[in-house]
Amino acid sequence: MSNPSKHPRHSFRAAVLQRTLVAIAIFLIFFFGVLVYQLYALQLRDAELYRTEAVTQQLQDTELPATRGSIYSANGKLLAKSNTVWNIIANPKQSVTNGATTAQLQTAAEEIAALLNDGTTAEAVFNVLTATNSAGEPYEYRVLAKGVEKPVADAIIEYSMNYRTDPPAGEEQGYRIVVLTTEQTSTRSYPYGAFLSSVLGFCNADGSGAYGLEKSYDDVLSGTPGRSIAETNVNGEVLANAEADVYDAIDGNNLILTIDETVQGIVEEYLAEAMNTFTVHARGSAIVMDVKTGAILAMASLEQFDPNDPYTIYDEKMQAILDKEELDEEAIDWLNGRLGEKQVAAIVEDGKISQETTTDEEGNTVSSEYTQLQGMMREAQWKNKNITELYMPGSVFKLITASAGLDSGIMTAGQEFYCNGALTVDAGSIWEHTYHCANDKAHGLLNMADALNHSCNLWFIQAAETLRPAVFYDYIQAFGFTQITGIDLPNETRWTSVYNAEQMAEVDTNLYTAAFGQNEAITPLQMATAVAAVANGGYLVTPYVVDSITDIDGNVVQKTETNIRRQVISEEVSKQLLAMMEASVDPNGNTSDGYHSNKNAYVAGYRIGGKSGTAERTDRNFRYDGDYYKTMSFAAVLPVDDPEIEVFVVLDDPRWLRDYASEVVAPVVGNIISEIAPYLGIEQDPDYNPTGTVTVQTCLDYPWTSAQVTLNQLGLKHKLIGSSSGNIVYQYPYGGSKVPAGSTVYLYTNTDQDSMTTVPDVTGKSGSFAQQMLQAANLNVEFAGDSGGKVVAQSVEPDTSAPYGTIVTLTMDGGTETPTEETETPPEETETPAESAAQSGDSQPEA
Known part of the structure; x- marks a missing residue:
């Protein structure tokens, strides 16, 4: 009998069963291995990740932006500020999840567009609410509107909270059809528009600084954002009873500038007027600087x-x-x-x-x-063309050559060279060049003061040759022409073009042209800073525009201190040069031949030193008349006996009947000085200050530029009614009239009819306050006797009409002036700095 267990069929079944059990065992081992691994990953390896994702889905984390700091003028005028606004954020993905239909979203788009009321169409809103990515999946985050004011933002959010689907079974309310949230942000605003714009700069769309102070002080102004963390439900809605964890933002700090808005307004006015009067085709820039500290009081660029x-x-x-x-x-x-x-x-x-x-x-x-x-x-x-663009200084640079000669001891103020009107150098070589003075004039034998006064190119060529390239270049470096000034503004160019000692030694023409500021390219601020060093005793200071940084409570966080980089020349040399500069400006000063090249910058009562510069633009092709394009600049410092401020103006490519800075730019500088010097409290020298009565000179048929120079030199102010491009056709007070020193003469170019004003009632006011009121009404003032006490009578009846410039004589009671709150409140400002700076043509400044 056979053994059943040995039957082939049973052996096959056993083998199959064994293999099946092994396979099942392997599968179970693999399955439980994967399960264990997943549990390990979930509970150990990736636990933190999943916890973070869970928290993220349950919490709404919102950034709270810091309010950007403000910018103020030296006098506390608000120049830049931030306003809190809101961005509206849509979540199209959540709308789909909530079951919103196309028709419902179209209805919502129409309502939201109406609430925005800013020109946004319903179609544009609908496109945001239904926005999908390239894969066709709806976005979770899309900006629906930016910069929305709070009432509008609140209305839109309220609408989105109330516009819902039908409630699901067992629920009290449906889901939101449009899921909107808000993000707090801010917009930057500049109350005075274009005023000081090249210094202030502006911000990018994201609120960061893009140009000017907004850029250079971005970290100071920006502050630190905060956060708000709140618990949400499955639909992304903040739970009604949940309290958010709020980490407050730290607002940015404020900037207090050295720039005085009144001085800035005057500078911008006169610079704009000059650009128009002289048909300036390129650029115009101006700087007013405290020569002792480097503080910038005004900086304009057109x-x-x-x-x-x-x-x-x-x-x-x-x-x-x-x-x-x-x-x-x-x-x-x-x-x-x-x-x-x-x-x-x-x-x-x-x-x-x-x-x-x-x-x-x-x-x-x-x-x-x-x-x-x-x-x-x-x-x-x-x-800001004062720091970002190079210019050729021309003869203003002769101050540097003269400084080098005196301070090195190689020359004295009595150094003489002969000018025959032309000098040919490197004859017969490729470098051959003939130099001339203006109008090919031969000045003869000149000392240093005469050479500066006549701006003699040939004298300074011989001076540079005497100095030698190495010494000359040492002073060029010392005055800061191979370095940036270090001003606290962005984009100051690091590139300048000045010949070094080797270049001047190898090629004579390099040395000679550098001696009188030709073919040297520097920034206007570099030249202004060097002139300040000439005037302040020889100290090269770092210019700056931010006086201090304050926190939101007004506490000073940082104060800018004067930074003296080095002493370039001695105080004695500084005094010598100031005397030479003054002689060229003061028409009553002492010169060898009675000539005063820069008298057009003179303002009666002030001791002013100045130097003009007219450079040929060799970097450009010849202009329309076959001559070089010209860049003209003028530097003035005052008072000469103890310099406080510098006024520096550049006009590039003016198209006028005169081609010299002493006739084009000097009057502009004089006009600026005539207004800012009394405003800044710079005292007039009693030996130079006209007092009592002044005879008005007729200015009929004068160009505006000549008329203003004439009146400045008489100690009279002026105001233009009309266009600065025409000749004077009428003036009041008339030529030959006797007026108090300091009175304003009104000049007309478009009409011979008086502008009229209403005379205010100043009886009972103090003398100084009455004078303010009358001058604000475009009237002149004369006191009958002592100006102390109160006004008891005025020569022109109150509320009557009188021509601009009418002299109102005030009779005083002779008492002591005692200002009171009631009577001494100054007249309200009628102009903003921006309006003042924008004036030209029909409304010109008093000078």
Whole structure:
């Protein structure tokens, strides 16, 4: 009998069963291994990750932005501030999850667009509410609106909270159809528009500083954001009874500037007027500086822009050119002056401005000529040309050559050289060049003071030759022309073009042209800082525009102190140069021949030292008349016996009947001084100050520039009614009239009819306050006897009409002036700094 256990069929079954059990065992081992691994990953390895994700889904973490600090003028005028606004954020994915229909979302879009009421269409809102990515999946985060005021934001959120689906079974309310949240943010505003714009700069869309002080002090102004963490339900809604954990933001600090808004307004006014009067094709810039500390009291650069909307082109002519499809020679010439010949030529090769994009050799998209030119125009209006662009100083640089000669001991003030009107150097070589003085004039034998007064190029060429390149270059370096000034503003160019000692030693013409400021390219601020060193006893200081940093409570966090980089020349040399500078300005001063080259900057009563500079732009092609384009600058310091301030102005490529800075820029500087010196409390020297009665000189048929110079020199103020481009056709008070010193003469270019004003009632007021009231009404004041006490009578009846400039004689009671709160409140300001700075043409400043 056979054994069943040995039957082949049973052996096969046993083998199959064994293999099956092994497979099951392997599967179970693998399954439990995966399960154990997953438990390990969930509970140990990735536990923190899952806990974080769970918390994230249950919590709403919102950033609380810090309020950006404000910027104030030296007098506390608010120049830049931040306003709290809200962004509206949509969650299209949650709307889909909540079962929102297309019709419901369209209804919501229409309602939200109506609530925004800012021009946003319902279609645009709908597109945000239904936005999907490239895979067709709805987004979780889309910005629906930016910069929304709180009442509007609250109304939109309230609408989204109440607009819901039908409640599911067993629920009290449905789900939100549009899931919206808000993010607190801020917008930056500049109350005075274009005023001081090249210094203030502006912010990017994200609130960070992009230009100017906003950029250089971004970390100081920005502050530190806070957070708000709140618990949410499954629909992403904050639980009604949950308290959020709030970590408050730390607001940014404030900047207090050295810039005085009144001084800045005066400077901007006169600079804009000069740009118009002299048809300046390139740039205009101006600086008022405390020569002892380096504090900048005013800094202007034209063109200007409104930082509230920095991307608009504000120069009407520039925008008109941009809008043309083809440019004529005049337009290209104008653009060359503003933007640079090479830069313009690279874009406008054929005189046409294309709006078509192109591709380069590598297939990259190249912006259209229109877009490139628009970008250059924006950049040009944003630039602070005092620090970002180079200019040729011309004869102002002769102060440096003279300083080097005196301080080195190689020369004395009595050093004489002969000028025969022309000097040829390197004859027969490729470097051959003939130098001339202005108008090819031969000045004869001159000492240093005469050479500065006559601005003799040939004298300074011989002086540089006497100095030798190594010594001359040592002083060029010492005055800071090979370094940045270190001002606390961004984008100060680190590139300058000055000949070094080797270059001046190898090529004579390099030395000679450097001696009188030709072919040297520096920034206006570098030149102004060097002139300040000449005036303040020889100390090179670091200029600055931020006086202090304060926190939100007004506590001073940081104070800027004067930084003396080094002493360049001795105090004795400084005094010698100041005396020479004054002799060229004061028409009554002592010079060898009675000539005063810079008298157009003179203002009666003030001891002013000055130096003009007219440089030929050798970096440009010849201009329309075959001559070089000219850059003109003028530096003035006062008072000479103890200098406090410097006024420095640059006009690049003026197109006027005169071609010299002493006739174009000097009057601008004089006008600025005539207003800011009394405002800043700079005392007039009694030996130079006209008192009592002054005879008005007739200014009829004078150009505006000549008329203002004439009146400045008489100690009279002036105000223009009309356009600065015409001649004077009428004035009041009339020529030959006797008026009190310091009175204002009103000059008209467009009409011979008086502007009229209403005479205020000043009886019972103190003398000083009555004078303020009458001057504010464009009237002149004369006191009958002592100005002390109260006004008991006025020569022109109150509330009557009188011409601008009418003299109102006040009779006083002879008592002691005792201001009271009731009677001595000054008249309210009628202009903002921006309005004052924007004036030109029909409304000009008093000087």
